[in-house]
Amino acid sequence: MEYKPENRICQNCKKDFIIEPDDFSFYEKIKVPPPTWCPECRFQRRCLFRNERKLFRNIDGFTGKPILSLYPPEAEFPVYEDSYWSSDNWDPFSYGVDFDRSKPFLTQLYELNLRVPHPRSDAINMVRSDYSANAADLKNCYLIFNATSTEDSAYGNAVDYCKNCFDNSHISSSERCYESFWLNKCYDTNFSSECDECVSVYFSKNCVGCSNCFGCVNLRNKTYCYFNEQLSKEEYQEKIKNLELSKWSNIQKVKEKSELFWLDFPVKYVQGIKNYDCSGEYISNSKNVRNSYLVRGGEDLKYVHYSQTTGCRDSMDTTVSGLNSELIYECMTCGWNSSQARFSFECWDGGIDFEYSMFCGKKANHVFGSVSINSGDYVILNKKYHKEEFYKLRDEIRKHMDEMPYVDKRGRVYKYGEFFPPEFSPFAYNDTITPEHFPLSKDEIISYGANWYEIPKTEYNTTINSSDIPDDIRDVKDEIVKEIISCEKCNRAYKIIPEELQFLRQNNLPIPHSCVDCRHKERISQRNKSKLYRRKCNCNGECSSNNNYDNTIEHFHGKDQCKVEFETSYAPDRPEIVYCEKCYQQEVY
Incomplete structure (x- = not known):
């Protein structure tokens, strides 16, 4: 069947959006109706179901003992220790109920969800990593979230296949890295962003294959460069020695200098390498990925976000996925060797064909x-059925969802084909990743239909202020790990763990003066948002349009202004010089 583009009005924001022919083909392939919410509102709605890194004090529903959990007590459902939850010691089918034709199906599912136990931290195969969550195969990790196969690391999110890394976000296959963002296959790369295959690099951005470089930007396969100036080995080492990076005060000065230096050089309209026919932001090693964000090794994707473990393919509208998953649609945290998941939440680590399911x-x-079915086939509302009965009842429920849809607090209608309503989320809006992309005030959040969490004012018995920490790591005593420090930015308490102190001493780096949450916020402030803007290339012929950068070579358009237009996450009012693919490549390579 041949499809044509079709304009729709978003049920949520009331703005126009377009459903493309390829979108219709995908919906037909997986047998779902077209969406009634626009792509941006669909992403916002899914984000409400992702608390990535906040742990709450809760009670184990089996032992009655205090535990730390991703889920607050206000979520109402019981939580179990992950190992017990995934065992055969309890029976999720004992919570099964019959389908009730007198009320909306989503109401019945929500009621079931409040009764069935959930895992406390959504983690599997963890070794000595009790304070990490949303993770798999971690060893000796502390406060590492949304991570896979990482060891001996602390304080990070989206840290995959890494070793001995502290305070990083969105890094992969790297070792001994510190305070960095969007790295791949790097070693000893610190205070850097968007680097690939680099060794002993500091305060650098968008460098590939570089070693022993400091304060650099847009370099390829360079060694001993200082703020993009080529030096001899001896000159470089002398420069670094004179910086005295063991001092906190010096780190702050260099950080400010390097970030200002980066702005004098063009950025590519999309961050990523080794892509074919891709659009979005932070996409690498991918093919046919459209309007997506933070994707590694994806293929045939659209509106996909946070797919940073390779192997997600043939999917749309999924957030937090990857590792050999396919045919995923309108899901949050689904995939990992799974396929055919639709309108589901936390369905991963194997399995085929999930709809409107959780955990x-x-x-x-x-x-x-x-809810919480990890073994068994042909299940509806936690009850097993014969194959023929399952398909007959499933089709009846789909029809019932159209005839008696769930209607949320704001009057939005949820027929078959919609993800869960915001009010179904077990999290408050401001405890999820949603504010990172859609910041709203308390009143706006309540009006939207989500919950708000009021952070309690807590008196912390801190023992020292961050200003009391010795400026130089060489002057820091072992007793620092016993101190409770007051964060210089939010005044909340934080500690230095022994492994962190050891790492900082080995790398001759100073003690941080802010808490882990403030460090996280500052780190991801480097990260562009997922929203795309239509812009023209900033190459003006022989220089950038703001005259801050002189081109080093004549470009394909000669001395005339580049006419190329593109979609980019760099908003028009941003200070960066944004070049198209060709202009950027001619400057960098």
Whole structure:
């Protein structure tokens, strides 16, 4: 069947959006109706179901003992220790209920969800990593979130296949890195951003294959460069020695200098390398990925976000996915060796064919409207059915969802084909990743239909202020790990763990003066938002349009202004010089 582009009005924001022919083809392929919310509102709605890195004090529903959990007590459902939850010591089918034709199906699913136990931290195969969550295969990690196969690391999110890394965000296959963002295959790379295959690099951005470089930007396969100036080995080492990077005060000066220096050089309209026919931001090693964000090794994707473990393919509108997943649609945290998941939340680590389900996977297949099913086939509302009965009842429920849809607090209608309503989220809006992309005030959040968490004012018995920390790491005593420090930015308390102190001493780096949350916020402030803007290339012929950068070579358009237009995450009012692919490549390579 041949499809044509179609304009729709978003049910949520009331703005126009377009459904493209390829979109219709995908919906037909997986047998779902077209969406009634625009792509941006769909992403915002899914984000409400992702608390990435906040732990709450809760009670284990089995032992009655205090535990730390991703889920606050206000979520109301019971939580189990992950190992017990994934065991055969309890029976999720004992919570099964019959389908009630007298009320909306989503109401029934929500009621079931409040009764069935959930895992406390959504983590598997963890070794000595009790304070980490949303993770798999971690060893000796502390406060590492949204991570896979990482060890001996602390304080980070999206840290995959890494070793001995502290205070990083969105890094992969790297070792001994510190305070960096969007790295791949790097070693000893610190205070840097968007670097690939670099060694012993500091305060640098968008460098590839470089070693022993400091304060650099847009370099390829360079060694001993200082703020893009080529030096001899001896000159470089003398420069670094004179900086005295063991001092906190000097780190702050260099950081400010390097970030200002970066602005004098062009950035590519999209951050990423080794892509074919891709659009969005932070995409690498991917093919046919459109309007997506933070994707590594993806193929045939659209409106996909946070797919940073390779292997997500043939999917749309999924957030937090990857590792050999396919045919995923309108899901949050689904995938990981799974396929055919639709309108689901936390269904991963194996399994096929999930709809309107939560916390299902592993050895479960063909599951509809169920919670915490990790083994068993043909399940609806946590009840097993014969194959023929399952498909008959599933089709009846889909029809029932159209005839008696759920209507949320704001009057938005949820027929078959919609993700869960905001009010179904177990998290408050400001405890999720949503504010990182859609910042709203308390009143706006309540009006939207989500919950708000009022952070309690807590008196911390801190023992020292951050200003009391010795400026030089060489002057720091072992007793620092016993201190409770007051953050210089928010005044909340934080500590230095022994492994962190050891790492900083080995790398001759100073003690941080802010808490882990403030460090996280500052780090991801480097990260562009997912929203795309239509812009023209800033190459003006022989220089940039703001005259801050002189081109080093004549470009394909000669001395005339470049006419190329593109979609980019750099808003028009941003200070960066944004070049198209060709102009950028001619300057960098």
